Amino acid sequence: MEKKYSITIAGGGSTFTPGICLLLLDHMERFPIRKICFYDNNKERQEIVAKACEIYMHENAPEVEFNYTTDPETAFTDVDFVMCHIRVGLYAMREKDEKIPMKYGVVGQETCGPGGIAYGMRSIGGVIEILDYMEKYSPDAWMLNYSNPAAIVAEATRRLRPNSKILNICDMPIDLEEKMATMVGLSSRKEMSVGYYGLNHFGWWYKIEDKDGNDLMPAIKKHMAENGFADALSKTNQHVEPSWIETFAKAKDVYALDPDTIPNTYLKYYLYPDYVVEHTDPNHTRANEVMEHREKHIFDACREIIAKGTAVGCGFEPDAHAEYIVDLACAIAKNTKEKMLLIVPNEGAIENFDRTAMVEIPCIVGKNGYERIVQGAIPQFQKGLMEQQVSVEKLVVDAWITGSYQKLWQALTLSKIVPSARVAKLILDDLIEANKDFWPELK
Ligand SMILES: NC(=O)c1ccc[n+]([C@@H]2O[C@H](COP(=O)([O-])OP(=O)(O)OC[C@H]3O[C@@H](n4cnc5c(N)ncnc54)[C@H](O)[C@@H]3O)[C@@H](O)[C@H]2O)c1
Numbered sequence: 001m002e003k004k005y006s007i008t009i010a011g012g013g014s015t016f017t018p019g020i021c022l023l024l025l026d027h028m029e030r031f032p033i034r035k036i037c038f039y040d041n042n043k044e045r046q047e048i049v050a051k052a053c054e055i056y057m058h059e060n061a062p063e064v065e066f067n068y069t070t071d072p073e074t075a076f077t078d079v080d081f082v083m084c085h086i087r088v089g090l091y092a093m094r095e096k097d098e099k100i101p102m103k104y105g106v107v108g109q110e111t112c113g114p115g116g117i118a119y120g121m122r123s124i125g126g127v128i129e130i131l132d133y134m135e136k137y138s139p140d141a142w143m144l145n146y147s148n149p150a151a152i153v154a155e156a157t158r159r160l161r162p163n164s165k166i167l168n169i170c171d172m173p174i175d176l177e178e179k180m181a182t183m184v185g186l187s188s189r190k191e192m193s194v195g196y197y198g199l200n201h202f203g204w205w206y207k208i209e210d211k212d213g214n215d216l217m218p219a220i221k222k223h224m225a226e227n228g229f230a231d232a233l234s235k236t237n238q239h240v241e242p243s244w245i246e247t248f249a250k251a252k253d254v255y256a257l258d259p260d261t262i263p264n265t266y267l268k269y270y271l272y273p274d275y276v277v278e279h280t281d282p283n284h285t286r287a288n289e290v291m292e293h294r295e296k297h298i299f300d301a302c303r304e305i306i307a308k309g310t311a312v313g314c315g316f317e318p319d320a321h322a323e324y325i326v327d328l329a330c331a332i333a334k335n336t337k338e339k340m341l342l343i344v345p346n347e348g349a350i351e352n353f354d355r356t357a358m359v360e361i362p363c364i365v366g367k368n369g370y371e372r373i374v375q376g377a378i379p380q381f382q383k384g385l386m387e388q389q390v391s392v393e394k395l396v397v398d399a400w401i402t403g404s405y406q407k408l409w410q411a412l413t414l415s416k417i418v419p420s421a422r423v424a425k426l427i428l429d430d431l432i433e434a435n436k437d438f439w440p441e442l443k
């Protein structure tokens with residue numbers, strides 16, 4: 001009989017949980033599931049999402065056992081895969097990450113610059129805790145982690161849990177590859193083969209071919225030079241907000257800096273920080289948009305399902321963008337050897353770059369984990385940017401492990417979007433105050 005899998009979703013109260021839960025149900029033919037459990041450390045928040053999903057599951061997949069809990073032993077016993085998407089400090093802290101740097105005229109962003117550093121200092125402990133629960137109660141399980149900031153979380157798990165079965169992955173390259181496929185008239189990114197290197201939210205495509213080996217770069221470059229990713233916006237309801245549309249359009253200017261490669265959209269924060277600051281309302285940032293839209297929409301829908309006692313016509317939709325998570329789980333469960341971009345220790349895959357860096361590169365994924373695909377040597381421009389950024393990420397992890405104020409000040413100072421050590425210190429002191437319930441004490 002075909003094996004069926006037991007999944008725990010860590011961060012059960014996440015805005016992404018219903019979409020991922022429905023997506024898992026949609027893919028049961030290729031990835032059969034016997035049990036889904038939600039785990040969160042916020043009982044009240046999780047209960048709203050979980051009760052609504054329980055009703056949906058009962059109506060649509062009664063054969064799948066479903067439960068939710070805040071008890072680690074219950075959550076992590078008899079599990080094959082942990083899908084981890086936690087946000088330590090919730091959107092209230094994301095708002096502070098975005099607004100504190102803006103007080104000093106510095107970009108405030110969820111995963112980039114000071115905001116990403118602050119979020120990293122919160123996330124490391126939360127992800128390590130869940131990894132330890134998984135290993136204690138289900139030592140053979142795999143964790144698929146997409147909790148942010150993925151670059152810092154990945155460096156922390158490399159240093160602190162080097163032998164753990166954790167794979168770190170991001171959906172931004174997937175979204176951008178879908179857009180590139182659209183540009184050249186392909187129905188899916190899976191019809192392309194790519195060469196790519198970078199750090200998470202800090203990477204470049206240097207080769208894109210179709211299945212027959214034809215070079216798609218010239219056609220994609222033409223679109224990038226004219227409109228960035230803006231001609232290929234998703235037909236789903238994702239990224240409809242003006243801030244995302246602007247990001248996809250701004251990729252035109254990011255691309256202009258190196259017309260040999262196609263950039264990740266996140267590079268705009270490092271390469272055009274002055275523009276980003278000018279175009280950001282310091283009193284209403286992306287966290288406010290998400291709280292007003294995605295979070296409100298999901299929690300309103302959950303409350304409505306609970307009140308009606310049925311999910312029929314509820315507007316819950318599978319998160320099609322998250323299909324990569326099923327692909328990743330399937331690759332391990334069924335040894336599919338699919339090529340996927342993962343965040344892994346470099347070990348020479350980028351020839352002229354720090355072997356210990358956690359880099360984002362194509363890998364082949366199978367039942368024993370991943371094998372890197374060597375990307376060779378990278379150009380000076382990207383190498384210089386990546387060396388600076390990877391040093392920031394490593395210093396943050398040093399600061400978290402040793403409780404060092406000095407290391408964190410160095411990390412902030414080294415961040416490309418912070419203008420000076422003086423401004424770095426001002427931001428750091430505000431961030432310490434704001435994060436006193438979450439960060440280790442710094443001396
Ligand atoms: N890698 C990617 O490409 C990608 C894409 C989208 C979202 N994300 C990440 O997914 C995560 C969830 O995002 P969201 O916007 O839905 O956040 P959210 O705030 O809606 O949900 C996060 C949940 O995690 C829970 N949580 C926090 N700390 C925890 C802990 N220590 N143990 C257990 N649960 C904990 C919270 O209580 C909350 O219910 C974030 O880290 C976000 O950055 C990553």
Ligand SMILES: O=P(O)(O)OC[C@H]1O[C@H](O[C@H]2[C@H](O)[C@@H](O)[C@@H](O)O[C@@H]2CO)[C@H](O)[C@@H](O)[C@@H]1O
Pocket residue numbers: 110148170171172173174175238286290321322
């Ligand atoms: O501002 P948010 O919370 O809407 O988005 C921040 C996240 O953005 C990326 O994820 C996108 C993804 O690219 C897209 O395909 C779709 O699934 O939506 C996601 C969330 O908007 C990024 O990769 C994440 O790391 C960010 O957290």
Ligand SMILES: [Mn+2]
Pocket residue numbers: 150170171172201
């Ligand atoms: Mn990401």
